[in-house]
Amino acid sequence: xxxxxxxxxxxxxxxxxxxxxxxxxxxxxxxxxxxxxxxxxxxxxxxxxxxxxxxxxxxxxxxxxxxxxxxxxxxxxxxxxxxxxxxxxxxxxxxxxxxxxxxxxxxxxxxxxxxxxxxxxxxxxxxxxxxxxxxxxxxxxxxxxxxxxxxxxxxxxxxxxxxxxxxxxxxxxxxxxxxxxxxxxxxxxxxxxxxxxxxxxxxxxxxxxxxxxxxxxxxxxxxxxxxxxxxxxxxxxxxxxxxxxxxxxxxxxxxxxxxxxxxxxxxxxxxxxxxxxxxxxxxxxxxxxxxxxxxxxxxxxxxxxxxxxxxxxxxxxxxxxxxxxxxxxxxxxxxxxxxxxxxxxxxxxxxxxxxxxxxxxxxxxxxxxxxxxxxxxxxxxxxxxxxxxxxxxxxxxxxxxxxxxxxxxxxxxxxxxxxxxxxxxxxxxxxxxxxxxxxxxxxxxxxxxxxxxxxxxxxxxxxxxxxxxxxxxxxxxxxxxxxxxxxxxxxxxxxxxxxxxxxxxxxxxx
Ligand code: 16G
Ligand code: ZN
Numbered sequence: 001x002x003x004x005x006x007x008x009x010x011x012x013x014x015x016x017x018x019x020x021x022x023x024x025x026x027x028x029x030x031x032x033x034x035x036x037x038x039x040x041x042x043x044x045x046x047x048x049x050x051x052x053x054x055x056x057x058x059x060x061x062x063x064x065x066x067x068x069x070x071x072x073x074x075x076x077x078x079x080x081x082x083x084x085x086x087x088x089x090x091x092x093x094x095x096x097x098x099x100x101x102x103x104x105x106x107x108x109x110x111x112x113x114x115x116x117x118x119x120x121x122x123x124x125x126x127x128x129x130x131x132x133x134x135x136x137x138x139x140x141x142x143x144x145x146x147x148x149x150x151x152x153x154x155x156x157x158x159x160x161x162x163x164x165x166x167x168x169x170x171x172x173x174x175x176x177x178x179x180x181x182x183x184x185x186x187x188x189x190x191x192x193x194x195x196x197x198x199x200x201x202x203x204x205x206x207x208x209x210x211x212x213x214x215x216x217x218x219x220x221x222x223x224x225x226x227x228x229x230x231x232x233x234x235x236x237x238x239x240x241x242x243x244x245x246x247x248x249x250x251x252x253x254x255x256x257x258x259x260x261x262x263x264x265x266x267x268x269x270x271x272x273x274x275x276x277x278x279x280x281x282x283x284x285x286x287x288x289x290x291x292x293x294x295x296x297x298x299x300x301x302x303x304x305x306x307x308x309x310x311x312x313x314x315x316x317x318x319x320x321x322x323x324x325x326x327x328x329x330x331x332x333x334x335x336x337x338x339x340x341x342x343x344x345x346x347x348x349x350x351x352x353x354x355x356x357x358x359x360x361x362x363x364x365x366x367x368x369x370x371x372x373x374x375x376x377x378x379x380x381x382x383x384x385x386x387x388x389x390x391x392x393x394x395x396x397x398x399x400x401x402x403x404x405x406x407x408x409x410x411x412x413x414x415x416x417x418x419x420x421x422x423x424x425x426x427x428x429x430x431x432x433x434x435x436x437x438x439x440x441x442x443x444x445x446x447x448x449x450x451x452x453x454x455x456x457x458x459x460x461x462x463x464x465x466x467x468x469x470x471x472x473x474x475x476x477x478x479x480x481x482x483x484x485x486x487x488x489x490x491x492x493x494x495x496x497x498x499x500x501x502x503x504x505x506x507x508x509x510x
Pocket of ligand 1: 025026064337338339340356358360474475476477478482
């Protein structure tokens with residue numbers, strides 16, 4: 001299978017003038033026709049990896065919010081989270097190498113769980129990955145259609161011994177989290193929460209939460225996957241957040257709250273509609289809501305010293321960073337764009353809260369935290385942290401955490417938006433031939449190369465005071481350069497954005 005698939009893959013890439021694929025911001029991701037050989041190699045690689053550990057691993061087949069014709073592979077390490085940089089490099093090298101099957105492994109066999117989203121190409125790619133795993137002499141277990149965080153959680157939960165048999169127990173995910181949520185919620189939550197499932201896998205799984213939680217939380221589903229060919233089309237978090245538009249099938253009621261998931265349910269935005277205006281709650285506000293509560297609880301026990309940090313990207317609105325540091329008194333840190341970077345930095349704290357503005361995020365904590373909370377009798381906070389999916393940021397679980405907090409802190413979604421006011425900001429993108437010439441510092445706050453371009457940007461910015469800033473970075477997912485400008489006055493922000501765009505247009509090949 002290997003040489004034949006490899007040849008087909010090469011020819012296809014050549015014909016369409018494409019390079020070999022890379023393990024990018026969130027795994028291998030491309031138009032699905034390019035992925036057969038990649039899937040086979042991913043299967044072999046992960047199969048072998050599983051034979052070097054007694055723990056289980058996972059692969060999720062999805063392209064998240066991308067178009068329906070795309071697909072991708074995300075590898076799930078034993079504790080969830082992301083592969084190390086070295087493992088990412090190894091898998092990329094293995095995909096590109098001529099090696100048929102690697103030799104020596106520590107054990108005779110291993111176990112890999114394979115989950116997939118609802119894309120038409122996902123089923124056949126899943127079979128290819130399973131074949132690759134088998135070729136490596138490991139056992140592949142098909143989880144069927146699951147969300148990305150569900151797949152990661154099931155891998156994590158079996159390795160921790162929280163559940164024995166995953167094969168026919170995907171529902172364990174629902175039971176586990178609903179059980180904790182029901183312990184946290186004392187009285188039914190007011191109002192209705194409308195959840196837009198992006199016509200994807202999240203919409204399907206929300207149904208089970210809706211049923212189990214019916215006595216305490218009223219959920220209405222829209223775009224829940226009955227039209228899978230319309231995945232992410234006019235709906236979902238990417239559409240709502242980027243286009244600033246209401247999703248299809250939106251039902252208006254002044255008493256409703258709204259949430260949109262992305263195509264594999266690891267991203268979330270909340271919103272409401274008032275006086276003909278869509279008001280969106282982006283990632284930074286989730287970080288702040290979660291942190292407010294955690295801080296409030298920890299303040300009850302001054303002897304309990306736990307470090308808390310909030311991790312954002314340079315593309316978060318500075319008003320949120322200012323609120324975090326000045327009002328909440330919490331340490332804020334930047335990481336490069338992409339969940340894997342934020343997740344890693346969040347691990348530096350006892351309790352790390354990370355969110356990207358686009359709604360990827362989680363609260364993760366160190367092993368000792370739960371027992372310390374118990375010891376200090378902070379039982380509610382212990383349950384709240386237990387509710388957060390430790391394997392990876394999870395839109396459905398973040399909904400449960402949010403609903404608990406809005407209810408507990410007695411704030412409406414409108415109040416939530418009023419906690420602080422965003423600075424006027426503009427995020428634009430410019431299609432370019434070679435985005436790679438743009439290099440930034442690690443935190444993506446400033447441009448490093450090309451040096452003459454950096455000088456020109458500095459020259460533009462020197463005309464404005466320090467309260468204005470602009471960030472420029474190459475996208476990890478598209479052939480574009482992203483520009484984010486912000487500051488106190490909207491007209492000036494527009495002017496900065498215009499001037500930076502003009503500069504880039506004249507400097508770069510478009
Ligand atoms: C991917 C990342 C997301 C990041 C986005 C940035 C994951 C699971 N997803 O979708 O975190 O915000 O890329 O894309 O890591 P960009 O570089 O094109 O802006
Ligand atoms: Zn996603």
